[in-house]
Amino acid sequence: MGGPDKVFPLKPVKFMARPKGRAVDAQALAEVRKLLGTQPRRRDLLIEHLHKVQDRYGHLSAAHLAALAAEMGMAQAEVYEVASFYHHFDIVKEGEDAPAALTVRVCDSLSCAMAGADQLLARLPRLLGKDVRVIPAPCVGRCEAAPVAIVHQRPVERATTATVEAAVKAGKTRCDAA
């Protein structure tokens, strides 16, 4: 008879030897290890490492996220949460198709919406073809130059269909590209 005063022994706290969740795919793990090379696996480098995977594969697959979590000794949920917080990471869930190699994000928040973002979103997909994905994105902090499109990483300010198309065709997809 244990009454309310009975003292239960505290269970020892278990530390997980490996993150819970999706089983880690050996090939994805090998790919992540190759990408990270000798760089430290510290958790404050998570975003940097997510960028490496995104840049190399054009998206973040469930397999790569699980592999990165395992490699960094972090919970898969934590890695997923960080990746899903930033709009520039493309998470591809289990069973989903990977997106086109190049993504153009068109800001459709207030200033850009007022400056014609909807027309860009309507016209660009046909203009750029199936190898380029055109998607709406929240404010990218360049409201004074609305409407703004981001071609992979490169912002196109006061964007028109012509200037976005020109940036795509010229391969100007990096912030540092001339």
Ligand code: FES
């Ligand atoms: S509303 Fe488009 S950049 Fe801010």
